[in-house]
Amino acid sequence: MSQKRNSQGVDQKIDALAARIAQSSGPLLVRGGCSKPALSLHRATAEIIQRDALPAGIVAYDPSEFLITAWAGTPVAELQRATAEHGQYLPFDPLFANDGATLGGTIAAGISGPNQLLHGRIRDFVMEVECIDGRGNRVRGGGKVVKNAAGFDLPKLMVGSYGRLGVITEATLKVLPCPPAMRTVVARCQDASAALQAMQTLGSQPLPLAATEYLPDGRLLLRFAGPQASLPRVVDRAEHLLQQELDELEQEQAQWASPPWLNTVNAEYLLYVVHSPNQMPPLINALQERLGLDLRSVTAHGTASWWVADQQDDLPGIDERLREHRAAGVVVRGPVDALTLLGELPWLSLSRRIGRAIDPRGVFPQFIDGSLDSPAVGAKS
Secondary structure: OOEEEEOOOOHHHHHHHHHHHOOOOOOOEEOOOOOOOOOOOOOOOOEEEOOOHOOEEEEEHHHHHOOOEOOOOOOOHHHHHHHHHHOEEOOOOEHHHOOOOEEHHHHHHEEHHHHHHOOOOOHOOOOOOEEEOOOOOEEEOOOOOHHHOOOHHHHHHHHOOOOOOEEEEEEEEEEEEOOOEEEEEEEEOOOOOHHHHHHHHHOOOOOOOOEEEOOOOOOEEEEEEEOOHHHHHHHHHHHHHOOOOOOOOOOOOHHOOOHHHOOOOOOOOOEEEEEEEHHHHHHHHHHHHHHOEEEEEEEEHHHHEEEEEEEOHHHHHHHHHHOOOOOEEEEOOOOOOOOOEEEEOOOOOHHHHHHHHHHHOOOOOOOOOOOOOOOOOOOOO
């Protein structure tokens, strides 16, 4: 069954937004649900496009085609409810949905949750986007059918762009059927190295792992997906491979729907860090033991971690340690005054070239050059 929402008046709203961008001298940024506020900041006084200026609502949803199209201001929670009614879900596990995250902000942040292991990250599920470039033009890229998606891969470009390459107005996502059942069990690990070995052992086997998450108390959460009748055998196989008895996790759905480690106070800095699996144990030692950071979670088979720092003076030391371990991070929440990227950032040079091509007037701020004390100013040409 196809669901459609009347888009009368939306075109006028988008045209007004495009005219505003075309007339702006910048810097200009979008602020959606404010669930990840540190990503939509700029050191210079920026003109902010607030959420009410963005169109919201589901444009089209055809469960038989496994596609849902919505305006950028649509809350992710609304998409989750709509797809759940038809036994489907967003496989990339969007975070911050309970905090009001929007579709556009989720794409621009490019952050996927722990339950991405079965099918992939958000960049694998954004099929088509419409955005407004720095000239005020409405640009559409990708396609609802892969064979029709010719030309530049605009959807993947907008994933993780932090609003620096354009304003997303609409997006089409691929959805998938919900797994028949989920079960989470808990392994005990002596340290991060043991946890990494356990994740790699299980990851090398044909097991339906939906998520792995290592917590600072030594617990390793393992979430399996599949038919209810098959999950006991899956857990037995995991116990055999890890050579330990695995405990059942109580309140399994609540743990994954709203991870407790996302909760921070205003004075804390929540950091998202990506790294290679083999760098995970030494990086934890460098950040936790040497800098005193608070490790919250390690997910995605040891390739992503979440941290909390208490003060801004910690950030230069974190930046240095991430560079030493060839890792990269970003402050997602906290009292910073600009987008704060940390660690090794080899993509910055290319992103600036793309930004100048898409936004020659410099309406949107460029990415910083990797230095914490460099102003994130837009390019003027």
